Amino acid sequence: MIIKAVIGVLCAAVVLAIGIVIGHFGINNSSAPSWLNDVAKDVDESLIEKFLAEVDTIHIQENLRELTDVPHMATTPGDEKTVQTMLRRWQDADTGLDDAWREEYNVYLSFPDPNNPNKVTVANTVQHSIREREKAYTSDQDDPEVVQPYAAYSPAGHAKGKLVYANQGKPSDYEQLSQTLNLTGTIAITRYGGAGRGAKAINAAPYGVVGVLVYTDPLDINDGLMSDTNETYPHSWYMPPSGVERGSFNRDFGDLLTPYLAAKEETYRIPPENIVGIPPIPIQPIGFEDAYILICALGGDAAPSEWQGAFNCTYNYGGPGFKPTSEFNNRLSKNSANVMGVIRGSVEPDRYVIYGNHRDSWVHGAIDPSSGTSVMLEITRVLGRMVKQGIWRPRRSIIFGSWGAEEFGLIGSAEYTEQYFAKLSERTIAYINVDIAVFGKKLHMFYLSELNKTMLLIFHASSTVSQLKKSLFKVQPIIHYQQQSIFLRIPLVCAISYHSLFLSGFVSHQAVARTAGNILIRLADSLLLPFNCSDYAEILEDYLNTAVTLYQQQLEAHKISIGKCKTATDVFGDAGEYCNTQHTGRNIMPLKVRRINDQLMLLDRAFLDPLAFPDKYAFRHVIWTSSSAGKATFPGLADAFAQAESSGLDSDWDKVHYHLSVVSQAIEGAASTLADVI
Amino acid sequence: MIIKAVIGVLCAAVVLAIGIVIGHFGINNSSAPSWLNDVAKDVDESLIEKFLAEVDTIHIQENLRELTDVPHMATTPGDEKTVQTMLRRWQDADTGLDDAWREEYNVYLSFPDPNNPNKVTVANTVQHSIREREKAYTSDQDDPEVVQPYAAYSPAGHAKGKLVYANQGKPSDYEQLSQTLNLTGTIAITRYGGAGRGAKAINAAPYGVVGVLVYTDPLDINDGLMSDTNETYPHSWYMPPSGVERGSFNRDFGDLLTPYLAAKEETYRIPPENIVGIPPIPIQPIGFEDAYILICALGGDAAPSEWQGAFNCTYNYGGPGFKPTSEFNNRLSKNSANVMGVIRGSVEPDRYVIYGNHRDSWVHGAIDPSSGTSVMLEITRVLGRMVKQGIWRPRRSIIFGSWGAEEFGLIGSAEYTEQYFAKLSERTIAYINVDIAVFGKKLHMFYLSELNKTMLLIFHASSTVSQLKKSLFKVQPIIHYQQQSIFLRIPLVCAISYHSLFLSGFVSHQAVARTAGNILIRLADSLLLPFNCSDYAEILEDYLNTAVTLYQQQLEAHKISIGKCKTATDVFGDAGEYCNTQHTGRNIMPLKVRRINDQLMLLDRAFLDPLAFPDKYAFRHVIWTSSSAGKATFPGLADAFAQAESSGLDSDWDKVHYHLSVVSQAIEGAASTLADVI
Structure with missing residues (x-):
């Protein structure tokens, strides 16, 4: 029982x-419900391993070969060929993206007239004609599609005058030179660097200079060596003596006839004579082979030591001169295409990680931009296949952009951003740009926020993460440049490049593809965005300290207090620390995750003030706007201070006070977005 | 077995x-997880019933008595008393909010000098002195704190001249008058309406007018009757003959010394002489009792019929005149407080519904603003108690604002918005403003998006919802005004007022409190926001049709196509319809709900363009910016067209094309935020 x-x-x-x-x-x-696991899912490390394993050097090599087959300057037949390549790859049934399409804009470009090529001739005691084309070292360089060296957006014209040496063509260079020489009617030869390309001509015109030449001094390239032909390309990555850096000589970016508007068919265009920020006088780039002959023949007093370059002669100011004749470029409107592709997000399709690079080159573009594009195509191949096989779909959407007409002034990406401004600024997590993936000897990787330290250490040979963090200020100009390329403000921008071109077998390209893809997947899949609330606090504190050191005394003498800015920076520091404590692990409510991610995503945008810099095209950010004062502090304050100090006018000191108020309010406002949400 | x-x-x-x-x-x-029910919870109708039942007329009456006890012009001791009232109520342990505090700004105001009161004297064949103070009908009006009638921000000065009648003081009025008379050295008497208060003086100055008087014609109030004392207040709601409408005579809003910056202690202030948009010549408001005597004594030709008001005499242009002497106001900076209160949201604390009203009055302010404030206090009492009792917490956060110094130009709300611009523009669902809750004979309720039809029908006596929808264009000026009061752009604005003051027992106040509270709870608690994606499409289509009718022919004559704008409007219509199909019931993933709500919340903000209207202070919205052209179409286009048509200049036709491109791009960009998210 x-x-x-x-x-x-x-x-x-x-x-x-x-x-x-x-x-x-x-x-x-x-x-x-069934979505419960999806919303809580974090980045899958095994999937990243799989991605890293599949990135393949052979594919990258094939990409590069196909992309660089012919010169593909914007809007040329070679450019259209690369459009078709991108579309074919991104629409591939097995390795393509969810969707891909072309977006076309009609934009204002500048080309040399093939029937009337640019000439620079020296007629004096030294008879010399500047090379019209670079020396061809390989057969592809004989392609008639290789554009003659020229300065895009330089006006056409004939300039004759005596030659002078004007260092980098900065305002201070012309000012200094004009104290020795009367510059009226002269031609200035300048080296790249220090001032923007077009600025070298814009700065010269007020002194009566009638034409400008520009070259790359070996001091600023080739490790400072004045290498001869045997030591340069194709024998090393050094630039050959006849090589000329082409470039766009406009100060602003995007289509010059449609500022802030997408350059579509019926869009209003300003009259070309109203364009600002392009050279008012003819300017022409030349190789250092020719520059060497010209500069070493210059008379006059010796230029100061900081004006000296790498030539084995003294750089004189000039005074004896030559009579160059020059003819310049046609400007015209042409259609330029972006190629766009997307992978739709599964959980948060309305959050975008954008990855892009331009597609157009000046010539064959094996480095700029096709090293980056071949890397991008390999990343999309591996990711596209995982999507098509059904083994992966990112949490957030990924947008790939292959921009047109970048070399003429970031045109493709700027027009895209103008067209979709509201949507992009509401939803973009980050933009990653990989242009020149492989160049020179080091990995260059610039970023604003700390990502995954381990990952960085794997791919970064020469620097530790903390060294990289400390170098933040040094890389600002590059950050600016990249951020301009898509001028909505985004919290993270990576510009990645690696090692020497001559590492065998595209290992360096592979390393960049792995690094960039790794970052991309983490941004798209991480439950909580891998950003740090308090990185900005460090920057603000450094900026404030610099401002106190440089300006406080004179500010007080003009009865302007920096106290409010100090308070705001302190408040921001506290808010950043508080925000970091909110990053609390897993199993939190999906709307709380979204809220924290929104705070992180929008933090950088809280510093935008569209009215603070009316004279600086497209700059709106009170921390990162470009500044001519050259101080590592708040740019509006720095520029206004320099102006007030120089003029001594009360109205200029008022502007200093205004910019101090603008930045203080922006910091306080941004802090309030990090503090407890209500 | x-x-x-x-x-x-x-x-x-x-x-x-x-x-x-x-x-x-x-x-x-x-x-x-435990939050699963919370995130899916929709608005609770029984809770709304409970709210409606608890809104109490006695409490509103007590609120109104306490708020209107003494005159409470901005920054006066009476104003501070109302600050303390708000704080005491919102910090109450049983019926208060989660948190409440004061926010102070130092703002630039304008008061008459009590030792040197403003005078208007007529010395001619008719000897007459204008009343310096209104006749007191009740004892509270004898309060020495009652400010003398004056025009805030009018300059001080002595103006003498012959009187003329200039209708409403519009540019066209002065233009027409100047064809009959030489206006140099005259004083113009004008009636309220047609042009902004300050504009009546700004428009006059170019004609040499030296001073302006302004009064409320009985035609525009009191149902057009020239009522005598027995028929007006306190015997009816009609304005008595000696009553004077005080007001701020600035064109722009917010603190005039700190445009776009919060007026905190150390904030940069522009020099007062740089303020624009305030009267350049003295201006003074008077009662219609005095205006009657002046206008009926005017000589000269009879003014046209549309200039005639309700006085029983012919309104002549004038020509014979008087010699008034007048002395005017002091301007000075004073501290003004907002009182802020919050109820924290449970599920989405980072989404805000803002409910506000100003607190300052010109005199006792029983209607403007205290009828609204007494309603707001009753709403917060009932909601606060539900929160304190633990029976309710809204899904989203609610922010209550009691703004200071509104009468001087929307100052309190503008400074608040300037200070927290980034946060508010990222997170605000809607702003509800209830200022004059009870006035006149009808319920006025203006809104942009369709809410709950039933609710509207309950509280709206005279109109159906469809009538209300059709009246959208008619109420635009009021929408503008209200939206300015917090100049970030938000998709819904309600301005509510109801019925006659003389309905017994505060029943009308109660109805407004119920309506406004009902809307507030629905905005805060609805799972999917009660907005409609395609409301905007109707507006855009109407605007486009008007533009085609009025402009297309002349646009084509100037080779400007309206085709892009048509395409954009079509695309927007399709996107709106698509978006509406996404409103799919319950049990959808919380991040999808958030995504749809974000689309709805941010739709209106997609039409912002901070650079489109550089000459219109604080206006950025390409659909709702104010326009002087008086056409129900895109404001930038309408104004540019009027200018081009009048000048005939090519550069002005260029601006027409520019504005057409701006609006087309904005519509297309906004449409892309409604379409599939990627």
């Missing part, structure tokens, strides 16, 4: 247990 | 069933 009872109880217990199991697991619990 | 077996099986079945029940309900299912 006892046994029976025990058996009965045991049976009952077993039946009960079975019932519990059925009840717990067998019945679809209506309170646990 | 069979029985035993049956019993055994039955027992087993029962035990199994118990097990299933335990397993299903008794074990905390780790895959169904």
Whole structure:
């Protein structure tokens, strides 16, 4: 009986247990919907491993070969060929993206007239004609599609005058030179660097200079060596003596006839004579082979030591001169295409990680931009295949952009951003740009926020993460440049490049593809965005300290207090620390995750003030706007201070006070977005 | 045995069933977290019923008595008393909010000098002195704190000249008058309406007018009757003959010394002489009792019929005149407080519904603004108690604002918005403003998006919802005004007022409190925001049709195509319809709900362009920016067209094309935020 009872109880217990199991697991619990796991899913490390393993050097090599087959300057037949390549790859049934398409803009470009090529001629005691084309070292360089060296957006014209040496063509260079020489009617030869390309001509015109030449001094390239032909390309990555850096000589970016508007067919265009920020006088780039002959022949006093370059002669100011004749470029409107591709997000399709690079080159573009594009195509191949195979779909959407007409002034990406401004600024997590993936000897990687330290250490040979963090200020100009390329403000920008071109077998390209893809996947898949609330606090504190050191005394003398800015920076620091404490692990409510991510995504945008810099095209950011004052502090304050100090006018000191108020309010406002949400 | 077996099986079945029940309900299912119900919860109708039942006329009456006890012009001791009232109520332990505090700004105001009161004297064949103070009908009006009638921000000065009648002081009025008379050295008497208060003086100055008087013509108030004392207040709601409408005579809003910056202690202030948009010549408001005497005594030709008001005499242009002497106002900076209060949201604390009203009055302010404030206090009492009792917490956060110094130009709300611009523009769902809750004979309720039709029908006596929808264009000026009061752009603005003041027992106040509170709760608690994606499409289509009718022919004559704008409007219509199909019931993923709500919340903001209207202070919205052209179409286009048509200059036609491109791009950009998210 006892046994029976025990058996009965045991049976009952077993039946009960079975019932519990059925009840717990067998019945679809209506309170646990199917999306519950999706919303809580974090980045999958094994999937990243899989991605890293599949990135393949052979594919990258093939990409590069196909992309650089012919010169593909913006809007040329070679450019159209690369459009078709991108579309074919991104629409591939097995390795393509969810969707890909072309977006076309009609933009204002500048080309040399093939029937009337630019000439620079020296006629004096030294008879010399500047090379019209670079020396061809390989057969592809004989392609008639290789554009003659020229300065895009330089006006056409004939300039004749005596030659002078004007260092980098900065305002201070011309100012200094004009104290020695009367510059009226002269031609200035300048080296790249220090001032923007077009600025070298814009700065010269007020002094009566009638034409400008520009070259790359070996001091600023080729490790400072004045290498001869045997030591340069194709024997090393050094630039050959006849090589000329082409470039766009406009100060602003985007289509010059449609500022802030996408350059679509019916869009209003300003009259070309109203364009600002392009050279008012003819300017022409030349190789250092020719520059060497010109500069070493210059007379006059010796230029100061900081004006000296790498030539084995003294750089004189000039005074004896030559009579160059020059003819310049046609400007015209042409159609330029972006190629766009997307992978749709599964959980938060309305959050975008954008990855892009331009597609157009000046010539064949094996480095700029096709090293980056071949890397991008390999990344999309591996990711596209994982999507097509159904083994992966990112949490957030990924947008790939292959921009047109970048070399003429970031045109493709700027027009895209103008067209979709509201959507992009509401939803973009980050923009990653990989242009020149491989060049020179080091990995260059610039970023604003700390990502995954391990990952960085794997791919970064020469610097530790903390060194990289400290170098933040040094890389600002590059950050600016990259951020301009898509001028909505985004919290993270990576510009990545790696190692020497001559590492065998495209290992360096592969390393960049792995690094960039790794970052991309983490941005797209991480539950909580891998950003740090308090990185900005460090920057603000450094900026404030610099401002106090440089300006406080004079500010006080003009009855302007920096106290509000100090308070705001302190408040921001506290808010950043508080925000970091909110990063609390897993299993938090999906709307709380979204809220924290929105705070992180929009933090950088809280510093935008569209009215603070009316004279600086497209700059709106009170921390990162470009500044001519050259101080590592708040740019509006720095520029206004320099102006007030120089003029001494009360109205200029008022502007200093204004910019101090603007930046203080922006910091306080940004802090309030990090503090407790209500 | 069979029985035993049956019993055994039955027992087993029962035990199994118990097990299933335990397993299903008794074990905390780790895959169904506790927040799951919260995120899916929609608005609770029974709670709204409870709210409606608890809104109490007695409390509103007490609120109004306390708020209107003494005159409470901005920054006066009476104003501080109302600050303390708000704080005491919102910090109450049983019926207060989660948190409440004061925010102070130092702002530039304008008051008459009590030792040197403004005078208007007529010295001619008719000897007459204008009343310096209104006749007191009740004892509270004898309060020495009642400010003398004056025009805030009018310059001080002595103006003498002959009187002329200039209708409403519009540019066209002065233009027309100047064809009959030489206006140099005259004083113009004008009636309210047609042009902004300050504009009546700004428009006059170019004609040499030296001073302006302004009054409310009975035609524009009191149902057009020139009522005598027995028929006006306190015997009816009609304005008495000596009553004077005070007001701020600035064109722009917010603190005039700190445009776009919060007026904090150290903030940069522009020099007062740089303020634009305030009267350049003295201006003074007077009652219609005095205006009657002046206008009926005017000589000269009869003014045209549309210039005639309700006085029982012919309004002549003038020509014979008087010699008024007048002395005017002091301007000075004073501290003004907002009182802020919040109820924190439970699920989406980072989404805000803002409810506000100003607190300052010109005199006792029983209608403007205290009728609204007494309603707001009753709403917060009922909601605050539900929160304190733990029976309710809204899904989203609610922010209450009691703004200071509104009468001087929307100062309190503008400074608040300037200070927290980034946060508010990222997170605000809607702003509800209830200022004059009760005035006149009708319910006025203006809104942009369709809410709950039933609710509207309950509280709206005279119009159906469809009538209200059709009246959208008519109420635009009021929408503008209200939206300016917090100049970030928000998709819904309600301005509510109701019925006659003389409905007994504050029933009308109660109705407004119920309506406004009902809207507030629905905005805060609805799972999907009660907005409609395609409301905007109708507006855009109407605007486009008007533009085609009015402009297309002339646009084509100037080779400007309206085609892009048509395409954009079509695309927007399709996107709106698509977006509406996304409103799919319950049990959808919380991040999808958030995504749809974000689309709805940010739609209106997609039309912002901070650079489109450089000459219109604080206006950035390409659909709702104010326009002087008076056409129900895109404001930038309308104004540019009027200018081009009048000047005939090519450069002005260029601006027409520019504005057409701006609006087309904005519509296309906004459409892309409604379409599939990627």
